[in-house]
Each structure stands twice: as structure tokens, then as C-alpha cells.
Amino acid sequence: MTTSKRHADDTPNRPDDSPTRPLNFIEQIVEDDLRTGKFQGRVQTRFPPEPNGYLHIGHAKSICLNFGLAARYGGLCNLRFDDTNPCKEEMEYVESIKEDVRWLGFDWGDREFFASDYFEQLYQWAEQMILSGDAFVCDLNNEQIREYRGTLTEPGRNSPFRERSVPENLDLFRRMRAGEFPDGSRTLRAKADMAHPNLNMRDPVMYRILHAHHHRTGDTWCIYPMYDFTHGQSDSIERITHSICTLEFENHRRLYDWYLDRLGIYHPQQIEFARLNLTYTVMSKRKLLELVQEKRVSGWDDPRLPTLRGLRRRGYTPEAIRRFCDRIGVAKFHSYIDVTVLENSVREHLNATAPRVMAVLRPLRVVLTNVPQEHVEHVAAINNPEDPSAGARQVPFTRELFIERDDFREEAPKKFFRLVPGGEVRLRCAYIIRCDEVIKDESTGEVIELRCTCDRKTLGKKPVGRKVKGVIHWVAASTCRKVQVRLYDRLYTRERLDDLPPGEDANQYLNPNSLEVIDDCRIEPSAAEAQPGQRFQFERLGYFCVDSRDSQPGQPVFNRTVPLRDTWAKIDKANKSR
Ligand code: ATP
Numbered sequence: 230m231t232t233s234k235r236h237a238d239d240t241p242n243r244p245d246d247s248p249t250r251p252l253n254f255i256e257q258i259v260e261d262d263l264r265t266g267k268f269q270g271r272v273q274t275r276f277p278p279e280p281n282g283y284l285h286i287g288h289a290k291s292i293c294l295n296f297g298l299a300a301r302y303g304g305l306c307n308l309r310f311d312d313t314n315p316c317k318e319e320m321e322y323v324e325s326i327k328e329d330v331r332w333l334g335f336d337w338g339d340r341e342f343f344a345s346d347y348f349e350q351l352y353q354w355a356e357q358m359i360l361s362g363d364a365f366v367c368d369l370n371n372e373q374i375r376e377y378r379g380t381l382t383e384p385g386r387n388s389p390f391r392e393r394s395v396p397e398n399l400d401l402f403r404r405m406r407a408g409e410f411p412d413g414s415r416t417l418r419a420k421a422d423m424a425h426p427n428l429n430m431r432d433p434v435m436y437r438i439l440h441a442h443h444h445r446t447g448d449t450w451c452i453y454p455m456y457d458f459t460h461g462q463s464d465s466i467e468r469i470t471h472s473i474c475t476l477e478f479e480n481h482r483r484l485y486d487w488y489l490d491r492l493g494i495y496h497p498q499q500i501e502f503a504r505l506n507l508t509y510t511v512m513s514k515r516k517l518l519e520l521v522q523e524k525r526v527s528g529w530d531d532p533r534l535p536t537l538r539g540l541r542r543r544g545y546t547p548e549a550i551r552r553f554c555d556r557i558g559v560a561k562f563h564s565y566i567d568v569t570v571l572e573n574s575v576r577e578h579l580n581a582t583a584p585r586v587m588a589v590l591r592p593l594r595v596v597l598t599n600v601p602q603e604h605v606e607h608v609a610a611i612n613n614p615e616d617p618s619a620g621a622r623q624v625p626f627t628r629e630l631f632i633e634r635d636d637f638r639e640e641a642p643k644k645f646f647r648l649v650p651g652g653e654v655r656l657r658c659a660y661i662i663r664c665d666e667v668i669k670d671e672s673t674g675e676v677i678e679l680r681c682t683c684d685r686k687t688l689g690k691k692p693v694g695r696k697v698k699g700v701i702h703w704v705a706a707s708t709c710r711k712v713q714v715r716l717y718d719r720l721y722t723r724e725r726l727d728d729l730p731p732g733e734d735a736n737q738y739l740n741p742n743s744l745e746v747i748d749d750c751r752i753e754p755s756a757a758e759a760q761p762g763q764r765f766q767f768e769r770l771g772y773f774c775v776d777s778r779d780s781q782p783g784q785p786v787f788n789r790t791v792p793l794r795d796t797w798a799k800i801d802k803a804n805k806s807r
Pocket residue numbers: 276277278279280286287288290291473474475503504505506512513514515
């Protein structure tokens with residue numbers, strides 16, 4: 230196997246953040262083609278979304294692949310909107326797609342194309358095929374066409390209109406364009422082979438009549454080319470070298486090649502790869518649209534969705550998504566990627582880049598009885614142990630604090646190293662405290678306050694002669710800010726959503742607890758002015774991002790991107806190194 234190393238300077242289109250790895254099978258094909266001079270050393274790819282929805286993490290795989298190849302081999306990648314379906318497409322989607330591709334870190338320069346820009350050319354090619362006897366106007370309706378098509382085991386039958394003369398076909402096709410016939414009354418079909426083992430070759434429809442407004446061409450057209458009569462030619466027009474698509478187009482390749490042969494025009498090479506499937510995730514645009522329309526989520530950018538806007542709002546970084554795409558690789562067979570692979574990618578990136586702050590999700594008041602009422606002290610806290618250049622900040626420390634409710638137990642199991650009555654714990658970056666008294670609400674029995682003493686000699690020092698294992702986070706009660714925090718869990722409770730038993734629907738597996746809103750979270754003052762999109766690690770709680778939709782100036786709302794993995798292992802390690 231050939232391997233090649235990546236260097237930051239040979240990927241002009243994207244920051245290089247992927248580790249060195251063996252070539253994938255597509256890179257091998259491209260390298261072979263470069264060696265044999267198949268496309269005169271050119272590498273020209275494209276990302277071809279249909280503007281009928283928002284991009285998701287599956288599209289990111291295709292984007293990273295296409296732009297990544299171009300960048301790696303000194304080629305170019307076009308952004309092309311495959312907008313052949315006037316009914317489902319909108320400019321809103323076009324704009325959002327551009328925004329998302331840019332956000333992911335890719336640049337298509339001035340190579341922004343629309344299949345609809347090729348409508349006139351495609352029409353001319355359709356006439357050319359009529360003239361060469363390769364296309365005919367058919368009066369069968371959709372249902373009849375299906376009946377005539379045959380099955381995988383039986384050949385189809387020729388349409389009774391197949392032998393129309395060239396002049397008649399030309400006349401009818403022109404009249405179709407002129408708007409003389411109602412929707413669905415006629416089609417233009419290829420004269421291929423009704424007995425072909427590949428059903429796509431059985432006289433496929435090239436044009437249909439559709440009196441519909443198109444988001445770009447308006448009412449210019451009332452006939453629209455089929456996707457299959459558009460995609461290959463669009464690639465050809467743009468002189469794409471490697472036309473990369475997902476596996477379901479494998480048996481369309483034959484038809485695309487047939488059209489290009491008949492028209493005698495430039496041939497790109499189509500290469501298929503397996504689409505991304507993620508556990509606990511639905512990815513089809515139809516299904517995502519349904520979730521949005523049925524208001525099961527708050528919109529296309531709901532942080533629980535795998536859309537790029539959802540992931541962005543959740544706090545995912547472009548670097549993390551690119552790294553994920555690189556890591557999962559490309560293959561020819563279908564498989565599922567565990568969603569934890571995605572989560573780990575963002576953890577890795579945020580671990581290196583996100584400043585640490587302290588926040589308490591479910592506050593429990595702690596009063597330090599040996600600290601005076603008016604006492605305000607500032608303790609130094611390191612912003613990011615992974616990044617010395619991030620420096621340190623001063624965190625206010627006062628008589629009254631909040632700690633996490635979960636960090637105190639009246640009756641604790643053996644390995645509970647946090648606070649218990651009479652026990653000691655270290656406050657992160659600060660002192661060791663001992664719990665002397667537990668105050669409860671008389672009527673409910675709920676613990677409402679802890680009275681503790683603070684050992685002032687223990688700032689940054691190991692206590693002599695006693696073992697304090699736990700370190701907990703805290704905020705000063707008088708200076709902290711109250712903020713809303715949203716915790717997310719997987720949207721579905723089922724691992725694989727594309728092989729549901731008959732009669733079942735993915736909605737049955739929606740997780741009722743996928744969103745938890747906490748209104749009474751307390752955060753240290755340094756993060757209170759955080760701007761939308763800013764990301765933090767809340768110590769011991771995970772990575773959080775300031776919500777870009779619901780935050781107000783001075784009143785950030787935080788979305789949890791991912792919890793920290795293995796929190797306790799980390800804390801224990803930190804203890805040992807003290
Ligand atoms: P969906 O099935 O979600 O509706 P689609 O294939 O219809 O997606 P397009 O807009 O046609 O969506 O996709 C644009 C490009 O992204 C295509 O080249 C397509 O193959 C690729 N793509 C879409 N989904 C995935 C996926 N899950 N994994 C990898 N590539 C994908």
C-alpha cells in the first residue's frame with residue numbers, strides 16, 4: 230500500500246489537522262490517475278448538494294472528501310447545486326448550504342454552479358438525442374411506465390410510442406417545452422434497452438412536464454430534466470475528473486456513461502463510497518424535515534440534530550468535524566459509526582482549546598463559618614492546563630459558596646471521595662474544607678445548606694498528615710451569575726434506525742429525556758459576559774457553548790456539547806499529582 234504524509238503546507242484549502250494515515254481507496258485511485266496522466270494531471274471534484282434541506286454530518290463526510298482531495302492534490306473543488314426539482318428546493322437552503330460549507334472551512338472560490346444554469350444546454354442535448362434516434366416522446370403515464378418496466382427477473386416491454394419518427398418526436402418535445410401539454414401527460418425517454426438487466430437502462434425518463442416555479446429559473450421552464458439526465462452532464466460540463474458519490478448511485482453509473490457516450494462529450498470517472506451512518510442518529514433529509522415540521526425538535530438548528538447548524542449550536546467545532554471525517558475514512562461497504570467517535574473528536578479539540586471555568590449545575594449552599602462575612606479573596610485558576618499560553622484568571626472566593634448538590638452525600642458509598650458529614654474535600658484551586666453541620670429544611674428534610682470550616686493553610690499545598698482525595702468545583706455565592714444551561718442526550722434510544730421492524734417508526738424511539746433545561750445554574754463571573762458561540766469547559770461537567778439563538782448580552786445560555794469522559798479518573802490523577 231502506498232502511503233503519503235500530509236504537511237500543513239500542501240493543503241491550501243483547509244487547515245491540516247488530520248493525522249498521518251494510509252491512503253484511502255479513492256486517494257489511491259486519484260494517485261494512480263495522476264501517475265498515468267489519465268486527466269492530464271488534473272484533479273477536479275465537486276460537492277453536489279440538492280438544495281432541499283440543511284446539511285448534516287453525512288454531507289460533511291462528502292464535503293471533506295471532495296474538498297480534501299482537491300486540496301491534497303493541488304486540484305479544485307466546485308460547489309454545485311443539483312437543483313433539478315423545482316418543487317422541493319428553495320434559496321433559503323442554498324444560502325444555508327454555502328454558510329455551512331464555509332463554516333466547515335472550505336472555499337470554492339468563484340466555482341459556484343447550479344445545474345439549473347445548464348437547463349438550456351441540457352435541452353439542446355435532449356434534442357440532439359432525439360435527432361440521433363436515442364430519445365422519444367412517450368405518452369404513457371407514470372403508472373404505465375412502471376408497468377412496462379418489468380422487474381429484476383423479467384424484461385420490460387417497449388412503449389407503444391417508442392417508434393415515433395424523429396420529426397414527430399422533435400415537434401412534440403418542442404411543444405412540451407412551449408407548455409402545450411398538462412403535467413404528467415408526456416415524457417421524453419431515452420431509447421436504451423427495455424430488456425437490460427439494469428433497470429435504470431430501461432428507457433429511463435429524461436424530461437417530465439411540470440408547470441412549476443423554479444427558485445432560480447422562475448417560470449422559464451415547464452419541462453424539467455430528471456436528475457439522472459442532469460448529474461453526469463453537469464459533471465461533464467464542469468470537467469470534473471473524479472465524480473464521487475454514495476453507493477446508491479453505483480447502478481446509475483451505467484446510465485450516466487451511456488448518456489455521455491451518446492452525446493459524445495467528456496467523461497468524468499464516477500467513484501462510489503459508502504454513506505455515513507451514525508448510531509442513535511437519523512440522517513435522511515426527509516426524516517429530519519419531518520422532525521422539524523412536527524416540532525419534535527425546535528428547528529433545523531436544534532442542538533440534538535446531526536445537521537451542521539445543530540452541531541454548531543451544540544458547540545462542535547469545524548476542526549472536530551473534519552477530524553472525525555478523516556478518522557472514519559471511506560470504504561465501499563455499509564457500516565455504522567459509533568456516535569462516540571464523533572463525540573470524542575470534539576472532546577479532543579475542545580480539551581486543547583476551551584478555557585476552563587467553574588459552574589455549578591445544581592447549587593447547594595456552603596457557609597464557611599471561619600471566613601468573615603466581608604471577606605473577598607481571589608484565587609488563581611489556570612485557564613487551560615493543555616495550553617500554557619491561555620494563562621490564568623482570578624476567581625473570587627468568599628464566605629458563602631455553592632457546590633454541586635451531587636458532591637455531597639449524607640450517606641455515601643465507599644468510593645465516594647467528595648463531601649460527607651465530618652469529611653474533607655478540596656475546593657478546586659482553593660482550600661480544603663470540612664463539613665461540620667448539615668442544615669435541612671424542617672418540613673421536607675431536604676439538605677439546604679452545609680456549614681463548613683476552611684483550612685486556610687492549604688491553598689495550593691498538600692495537607693500534612695491527612696489524605697484528602699476529592700476535588701470539587703464551586704462558585705462564590707455573592708459574585709456568581711445565574712444562567713440557564715441545557716443538557717442534551719441522544720435524540721433516539723435505538724442504536725440503528727434504518728433497519729426498523731415492519732410497522733415501526735423511528736419516532737417510537739425518540740428519547741423523551743433528550744433535553745434537560747436547568748435554570749438555576751451558577752457560573753463564575755469570568756464567563757458571564759461570554760459571547761454566542763464561545764466554548765468552555767465547565768470543570769468536571771463537560772464542554773459547553775454559549776447558545777447563539779437564546780443568549781442575551783450579559784445573559785448567556787449554555788448548551789452542553791458533550792460531558793467529560795471519565796471525570797473521576799481525571800480528578801484522581803490530578804489528586805495524585807498534587
Ligand atoms: P439525504 O439522503 O439525506 O436526503 P441526499 O443524498 O439526497 O441526502 P444530497 O443533497 O443529494 O443529499 O447530497 C449531496 C452530496 O452529499 C451527495 O454527493 C451525497 O452523496 C452526499 N451525502 C449525502 N448523505 C451522505 C451521507 N450520509 N454520507 C456521505 N455522503 C452523503
